[in-house]
Amino acid sequence: MRRARRRGYRELLIVLGIFTFGHSIAAAFWAVYLSGDLGLSPAFIASPYAIGFFAAALGSMAFTVASSVPATPAMAAGTYFLNVTTDYDQTVRETSEADNTFVVRLRAYDLASAPDLVPASVTVPAKASVNRTVTVTTRITNQGVGNASGFQVAFYNASERSSPFAIVNVGPLGTGATSSVISATWSSPSLGPHDVRVEADYGNAVPEGDETNNARSGTITVYDVPTTFLEIGVPKVYSDTTYIRPVTNLSFVSPDRTGSGAPTIWYRVDSEPWASIPEGQRFTLARGPHRITWNATDPLGGVEPSLVWDVFVDDLPSETIPTVSNATDGKVVSFAATDLGVGMNWTEYRIDGGPGWTRYNGTGVRITIPGNHTVEFRSGDLLGNVESTQTIPVVVEGAPPNPAAGFNVKPILAAVFAAMIVLPGWFAAPSPDPPRRRRWFLTVVLPPAAVELATGAVSLGVPEMAVPGGSLGVPVDAALLVIGLLVIWFSRRRGLRAS
Numbered sequence: 001m002r003r004a005r006r007r008g009y010r011e012l013l014i015v016l017g018i019f020t021f022g023h024s025i026a027a028a029f030w031a032v033y034l035s036g037d038l039g040l041s042p043a044f045i046a047s048p049y050a051i052g053f054f055a056a057a058l059g060s061m062a063f064t065v066a067s068s069v070p071a072t073p074a075m076a077a078g079t080y081f082l083n084v085t086t087d088y089d090q091t092v093r094e095t096s097e098a099d100n101t102f103v104v105r106l107r108a109y110d111l112a113s114a115p116d117l118v119p120a121s122v123t124v125p126a127k128a129s130v131n132r133t134v135t136v137t138t139r140i141t142n143q144g145v146g147n148a149s150g151f152q153v154a155f156y157n158a159s160e161r162s163s164p165f166a167i168v169n170v171g172p173l174g175t176g177a178t179s180s181v182i183s184a185t186w187s188s189p190s191l192g193p194h195d196v197r198v199e200a201d202y203g204n205a206v207p208e209g210d211e212t213n214n215a216r217s218g219t220i221t222v223y224d225v226p227t228t229f230l231e232i233g234v235p236k237v238y239s240d241t242t243y244i245r246p247v248t249n250l251s252f253v254s255p256d257r258t259g260s261g262a263p264t265i266w267y268r269v270d271s272e273p274w275a276s277i278p279e280g281q282r283f284t285l286a287r288g289p290h291r292i293t294w295n296a297t298d299p300l301g302g303v304e305p306s307l308v309w310d311v312f313v314d315d316l317p318s319e320t321i322p323t324v325s326n327a328t329d330g331k332v333v334s335f336a337a338t339d340l341g342v343g344m345n346w347t348e349y350r351i352d353g354g355p356g357w358t359r360y361n362g363t364g365v366r367i368t369i370p371g372n373h374t375v376e377f378r379s380g381d382l383l384g385n386v387e388s389t390q391t392i393p394v395v396v397e398g399a400p401p402n403p404a405a406g407f408n409v410k411p412i413l414a415a416v417f418a419a420m421i422v423l424p425g426w427f428a429a430p431s432p433d434p435p436r437r438r439r440w441f442l443t444v445v446l447p448p449a450a451v452e453l454a455t456g457a458v459s460l461g462v463p464e465m466a467v468p469g470g471s472l473g474v475p476v477d478a479a480l481l482v483i484g485l486l487v488i489w490f491s492r493r494r495g496l497r498a499s
Contacts (some may be wrong), residue, residue, distance in 0.1 A: 001283070002200055003392070004021050009226050011212040014163025015191045019465055020484055022493065025441075026221055044133040046072040051366065057413075057462070060078055066191055070401060071239070074420065079485060081103055081104070081105055081386060082103065082104045082105075083101060083102075083103050083382060083432070084101065084103075084104075085101045085372065085485065086100045086101075087100050093343050096404045099135040099388070106152065106483075110170060112145065113145055113146040113147035113209060114144050114145065114146050114208055114209035114241055115142050115144035115145075115146045115147060115173070115206055115207075115208055116142065116143045116144030116208050116209045116210050116213070117141070117143075117144075117151065117173070117201050117206060117208060117214060118140070118141055118142055118143055118200060118213050119138045119139075119140060119141075119198045119199070119200050119215070119216040120138070120139050120140065120141040120178060120442065121133075121137070121139045121181075122136075122137070122138045122198050122216040122218065123136065123137045123138070123222055124136050124196055124198075124217075124219070124220060125432075126218075126219070126220065126221065127220065127221050127222075127223060127258060127259075127260060127300055128186075128188070128221070128222050128223070128300060129222070129224075129225060129258075129298060129300040129301050130188070130189060130190075130191060130222050130223065130302065131187055131188070131227060131304030132187055132300065132301050132302055133185040133186065133187040133190050133279070134185070134186055134187070134220065135184070135185055135186075135221055136155055136183065136184050136185075136186055136196060136198065137181050137182065137183040138153065138182050138183075138198045138216070139178050139181055139182065139183075140153060140170060140173065140178065140179040140180050140182065140200045141176075141177070141178045141179075142174065142176065142177050142178075143176070144175060144208060144209050145209070146175060147172060147173075147174045147175055147238055148172060148173045148201075148206045148208075149172050149205065149206055150169065150170065150171050150172055150205065150275060151169075151170055151173075151198055151200065151201040151202075151203070151205050151206045152167050152168065152169055152170070152201065152203045152205070152272065153167070153170055153182050153198065153199070153201075153202065154166070154167050154168075154197070154199045154202035155167075155184040155186065155197070155198055155347045155468040156196075156197055156199070156200070157195065157196060158195035158196070158199075159195070159257055160198050161197075161199075162449045163431060164202070164471065165184065165186055166184030166185070166186075167202065168182050168184065170182065172343075178461050179375050180387065183416075186220070188220075188222050191222050191224055192221065192222060193219050193220070193221045193222075194219065194221070194222060194478050195218075195219055196217065196219070196220055196427070197215050197217040197218075197266055197460055198213050198215065198216050198217070199215040200214045200215075200269075201214055202214075202332070210491075211276065211399060218254055221299060223258040223298075223302065224256055224257060224302070224304060225255070225298065225302040225304045225305075226254050226255075226257060226296035226297070226298050226302060226304045227254070227255070227304065228252055228253070228263070228265055228294060228295065228296045228304055228307070229248070229252065229253045229254070229325075230250065230251075230252055230292065230294065230307075230309055230468050231251045231252070231253055232248065232250060233248050233249035233250065233251075233282075234248065235248060235383045235384050236248055236314065236383075237342050237343075237383055239343075240312070240314050241311075242309070242310070242311045242312070243311070243312050243313075243314050243341065243342040243382070243383055244285070244311055244312075244313055244314070244383070245313065245314060245315055245383050245384070245385065246284055246285065246286060246287060246313055246315050247284065248284065248285075248313075249282040249283075249459060250282065250283055250284065250285070250292075251279075251280050251281060251282045251283070252265045252267065252277060252279060252280075252281075252294060252296075253279055253280065254279055254296045254304075256298075257298065258298050258299065258302075260298065260299040260300060261298075261299045262279060263296035263297055263298040263299075263304075264276055264280060264296060264297050264298075265277050265278070265294065265295075265296045266295055266296065266297070267292060267294035267295075267378040267462030268292075268293050268294075269290055269292055270290055270291055271290070272405070276347065285313045286313060287313050287315050287316075288312070289310070289311070289312050289313075290310070290313060290476060291309070291311075292308070292311065293306050293311045294307055294336075295307065296308065307404045312341065312342075314341035314381070314383055314385065315339055315341050316339070316341050316381075317380075317381070317385045317386060317388065318337050318338065318339040318344055318347075318379035318380065318381050318387050318389040319337065319338055319339075319340075319379070319387065320336070320337040320347055320377055320378065320379045320386070320387060320390060321335070321336050321337075322334070322335055322375070322377060322390070322392045323335075324392065324394055325337070325364070326475065327368075328417070329366075330366060330367050330368035330369070330370075331367045331394050331395075331396055331397045332364035332365065332366050333349075333364060333365045333367065333375050333392070334364040334365070334366075335347050335349065335360050335377055335379075337379040337387075338382045339498050341381060341383070341385075342381050342382045342383050343381060343382050344379065344381060344382075345379075345380050345382045345419075346359055346360075346379065346380055346383050347359070347377065347378070347379040348360060348377065348378060348379075349365065349375055349377040350375075350376050351365075351373055351374070351375055351376075352369065352373055352374055353374070353376070360377075367394055367396055368396065369396060370396045370397060370398040371395075371396060371398075372393065372394075372395050373393070373395070373396065374393055374394070375387070375391065375392050375393075375394055376389050376390070376391050377390055377392070378390060379393075408459055408460065408466040409467050409479075410455070410456050410459035410465060410466055410467040410473045411456030411457065411459065411460070413456070413467055413474075413477055414452050414453050414454075414455050414456030414457075414459075414477060415453060415456065417452045417477045417478075417480065417481045418449040418450075418452040418453045419449075419487065420481055420485075421445065421448050421449040421481060421484035421488070422445055422446075422449045424485065424488060425441065425444065425445030425484070425488045426441060427451075428488050428489075428492045429492075429495075430491075430492050431495065438492070440495070444487060444488060444491045445484075445488060448480060448483060448487060449482055449484065450486030452480045452481070452484070453475065455473075455476050455480065459473055
């Protein structure tokens, strides 16, 4: 049966259907009772005023009947209950007698004296932060011609009318009167737009002249909380720990995500009090380890979860230790550098204030020039902290005078070795014939002797050939002597065979 509201006093149209779920029946009767909530008995308002008959209905069939019920006597405005009963006189034997009755509620009211409740002065915030409550307010005006009894005002999401997030009971409201401010709080974990509605007389407790104007709506767009970034200037080094210097600039960036203005950024260093700081404003930190904590609050009240960053501010220079050791021809200077912070980067040095610095590659620096020398050195770490220039004196003892300048005996030694070749060679000639002896001497004996004499002259300009001091003088002399004697010996044997 269709639920309806009655707006007049003439007649009530009832449309009802009867379903049979068993086998065919011989007859069935139905009756309609109308009772009210004003303490009136059903017999006074209407006795069984409509009785119908269905004959030989088939099983599982449905029939619909329309009937106009005269309103005699006229009903007063109010709520009524319409009772429809099948098999009224219980002439049909049924498998269940408990489901023969259906009741529906209806209202009757007088248009000339009905109230009309409408939401007025509805305030729905246009924006909200995720999971943060905002307040929706309204006032209810009775713009009808009759007084309204107590009713409910509901606040709900448009897609969830059956589950309001707030219901407020409002007392009677006279014609032309407006209620005080009615409010409810709302929040949502979902980003994006939400259609929020306010509805007067949510439970339909008040019969109104217009039931279509009870609701007002507004859109609330939910935005996420701010996201704030810490910008780190240079120099900086990332490793297991982040290292910066006291001159490294730090600042925050927090974009406006709501269109309502830039968020307010809050931060603190270590256990210091919280302080606000404008976006992009630079600040620095003192030497040592620090922890920076920050977040931001947008104009909607959205609070960003706090973020944490640990950093070590390093301005300690490296420390370099030099070592001087002896070498065969002078001194060797080595360097060992350490850094207690970010780590070593380079070591450089220069000798006797030279024009440029040389990067140390780990190999000792040889100084061979006799005299007093000054070696300057310094080291730098990965952040660019540079050690103050340090110095170390290096003394290289004077080397022995150049043998070629007056103490070189190599020319004399070469002459002696040449004579040791010439004398055996002259007497070892295979033929006593003077012409053959001379030819033997010029072609076999004289060439190695001449080479030996030449090494003495070379030693005057080549220190390595000098004796003493040179490393090649004596070995070359000995080799030339052996070669010369072997040449003489083999040449003599061949000459004797030929003769």
